Amino acid sequence: MPWGSALILLAALAGALLAPWLAPYDPDQVDVLHRFTPPFWLDGGSVEHLLGSDDLGRDLLSRLLFGGRVSMLVAVVCVSSDAMLGTLIGMLAGYLGGWVDAALMRVADVMLALPYLLIALVVVSVLGASLVNVVVIIVALRWAGLARIVRGETLGIKQRDYVALARVGGVGRAGILLRHVLPNVMNSVIVVSTLGVGTVILFESALSFLGVGVPPPTATWGGMVADGRGSIGSAWWVSLFPGLAITAVCLACNLLGDWLREVFDPKSMRA
Amino acid sequence: MARYLAARILQGLVTLLAVSVVVFVLSRLSGDPLTLIMDPMSTKADLARELARLGLDRSYPEQYAIFLLNALHGDFGQSIFFKRGAFEVFLEKLPATLELGGTAMAVSILIAIPVGVLSAVHQGGWFDRIARLAALTGQSAPVFWIGLVLILLFSVTLGWLPTAGRGSWRNLVLPAITLGWYGNAFLMRITRSAMLDVLDTDYVKLARLEGLAERRVIWKHAFKNAATSIVTTLGLMSISLVTGAVVTETVFAWPGVGRLTVDAIFQRDFPVVQAAVILIAVMVVAVNLAVDVVYAWIDPRVRFG
Numbered sequence: 157m158p159w160g161s162a163l164i165l166l167a168a169l170a171g172a173l174l175a176p177w178l179a180p181y182d183p184d185q186v187d188v189l190h191r192f193t194p195p196f197w198l199d200g201g202s203v204e205h206l207l208g209s210d211d212l213g214r215d216l217l218s219r220l221l222f223g224g225r226v227s228m229l230v231a232v233v234c235v236s237s238d239a240m241l242g243t244l245i246g247m248l249a250g251y252l253g254g255w256v257d258a259a260l261m262r263v264a265d266v267m268l269a270l271p272y273l274l275i276a277l278v279v280v281s282v283l284g285a286s287l288v289n290v291v292v293i294i295v296a297l298r299w300a301g302l303a304r305i306v307r308g309e310t311l312g313i314k315q316r317d318y319v320a321l322a323r324v325g326g327v328g329r330a331g332i333l334l335r336h337v338l339p340n341v342m343n344s345v346i347v348v349s350t351l352g353v354g355t356v357i358l359f360e361s362a363l364s365f366l367g368v369g370v371p372p373p374t375a376t377w378g379g380m381v382a383d384g385r386g387s388i389g390s391a392w393w394v395s396l397f398p399g400l401a402i403t404a405v406c407l408a409c410n411l412l413g414d415w416l417r418e419v420f421d422p423k424s425m426r427a
Numbered sequence: 428m429a430r431y432l433a434a435r436i437l438q439g440l441v442t443l444l445a446v447s448v449v450v451f452v453l454s455r456l457s458g459d460p461l462t463l464i465m466d467p468m469s470t471k472a473d474l475a476r477e478l479a480r481l482g483l484d485r486s487y488p489e490q491y492a493i494f495l496l497n498a499l500h501g502d503f504g505q506s507i508f509f510k511r512g513a514f515e516v517f518l519e520k521l522p523a524t525l526e527l528g529g530t531a532m533a534v535s536i537l538i539a540i541p542v543g544v545l546s547a548v549h550q551g552g553w554f555d556r557i558a559r560l561a562a563l564t565g566q567s568a569p570v571f572w573i574g575l576v577l578i579l580l581f582s583v584t585l586g587w588l589p590t591a592g593r594g595s596w597r598n599l600v601l602p603a604i605t606l607g608w609y610g611n612a613f614l615m616r617i618t619r620s621a622m623l624d625v626l627d628t629d630y631v632k633l634a635r636l637e638g639l640a641e642r643r644v645i646w647k648h649a650f651k652n653a654a655t656s657i658v659t660t661l662g663l664m665s666i667s668l669v670t671g672a673v674v675t676e677t678v679f680a681w682p683g684v685g686r687l688t689v690d691a692i693f694q695r696d697f698p699v700v701q702a703a704v705i706l707i708a709v710m711v712v713a714v715n716l717a718v719d720v721v722y723a724w725i726d727p728r729v730r731f732g
Contacts, residue, residue: 278692278704389579
């Protein structure tokens with residue numbers, strides 16, 4: 157068990173959940189007299205703003221805590237929705253076969269070949285930037301990868317004796333899928349989803365950075381990095397800390413995902 | 428082989444058709460295009476005439492057919508911001524993106540493939556551990572932030588390289604490293620796992636037993652067989668390069684198609700957005716097709732299957 161990663165994720169989750177109680181300031185509170193205060197260990201810094209403040213004098217630590225809420229929320233909602241959608245579509249395609257399989261997998265191929273950030277940019281620019289739109293787009297663009305993997309595994313499971321026996325014993329399609337196929341594809345679903353958390357966080361932060369994510373003044377990690385872009389030469393801390401937060405959380409998810417993959421299945425999913 | 432390629436070409440066309448439908452539907456959702464181009468003082472008769480001229484008075488399926496036909500002729504309408512053909516504007520910005528993407532890809536291939544191979548050969552050793560952690564960290568850091576950190580280090584602190592713009596090779600260094608970053612990590616991991624699979628096979632063991640030099644075993648026997656997965660990965664990387672280019676060009680003010688698209692979105696210049704998204708999708712599909720051809724050429728199972 158990679159304890160370090162688990163600890164980072166727990167800390168990030170706790171920080172996001174408890175943000176209203178942990179944050180020393182309102183994350184959107186502007187204080188123009190204390191713009192670009194450095195972190196406390198630098199000259200001119202103070203313990204009043206532990207990680208310093210941004211171009212509007214907003215407290216970075218508070219924004220970091222609240223920004224984590226958006227990243228975590230988007231990651232959890234998107235990854236669990238994609239897990240359900242991808243598993244369902246993958247199982248149906250693999251088990252039913254025939255034209256259902258062909259149709260679903262052609263759609264999946266198209267989804268996988270799309271330049272997804274561009275599509276997301278266009279969709280958000282037309283429908284407007286909002287939390288809901290960001291989530292819907294990420295879910296719609298991401299289910300295909302998992303669906304392909306689940307389909308492949310379902311094809312194998314379908315040939316097993318216990319499935320044939322269940323069918324002879326009069327178990328319906330839904331029963332077989334739920335009781336015999338689903339438990340056997342769960343390992344892959346968990347591994348792919350864990351690895352997907354990092355990807356979704358990176359994707360959401362890229363949208364926020366480009367200005368088409370969750371709209372300001374709501375604090376988001378990607379948006380915070382963008383806020384500090386213009387002042388990178390003089391006030392590096394504004395961009396550095398949110399970027400570190402994104403990297404740490406994604407790295408923790410990736411390490412955890414890799415570990416899970418080795419625990420569940422050392423050989424089959426290495427590629 | 429012909430059958431395989433025909434299937435691939437068909438799939439590429441379906442992908443492009445899907446992109447065109449998405450773009451068309453969105454362009455109609457984004458509001459009445461006439462409000463953007465018409466003089467506010469124009470009369471109802473003017474409006475009706477303009478509607479008929481642009482074909483906007485016809486049914487949606489008809490409008491889509493016209494849109495598709497025009498697109499096939501490279502006609503995506505006039506850019507609202509540049510007052511010129513959107514296609515022309517896109518072509519102007521394309522060389523900058525190809526320069527950046529090509530350099531990034533070359534850097535990735537030169538670094539990631541040797542590191543991945545060495546990592547697999549010395550599996551579990553210190554080189555492997557450091558390389559894997561570096562790759563995983565690379566995959567976990569946001570591209571736009573890497574760009575800013577590089578600017579902070581090499582432009583602001585050390586003053587070695589410029590922060591933005593295009594011109595000499597010095598302008599190219601930081602954007603190319605930034606764009607290559609993610610692909611690098613990805614490619615290294617795939618190379619490593621492909622090599623591990625191959626190194627485990629009987630013919631590699633046999634080659635070793637025959638007393639062939641280790642170098643020859645690794646590059647001639649093992650790497651050649653791992654190459655199929657690596658080539659496929661290069662195709663996937665082209666998609667992530669497009670994504671990365673949008674972000675990287677924004678960070679470094681690089682005058683390419685990625686930045687053009689982002690700017691066009693904020694300027695509500697929909698003809699340019701349409702042109703950019705569809706043409707970039709064409710490029711991605713073309714690269715993937717090229718990869719499929721190379722794949723078929725390397726792997727006899729595909730060629731004769």
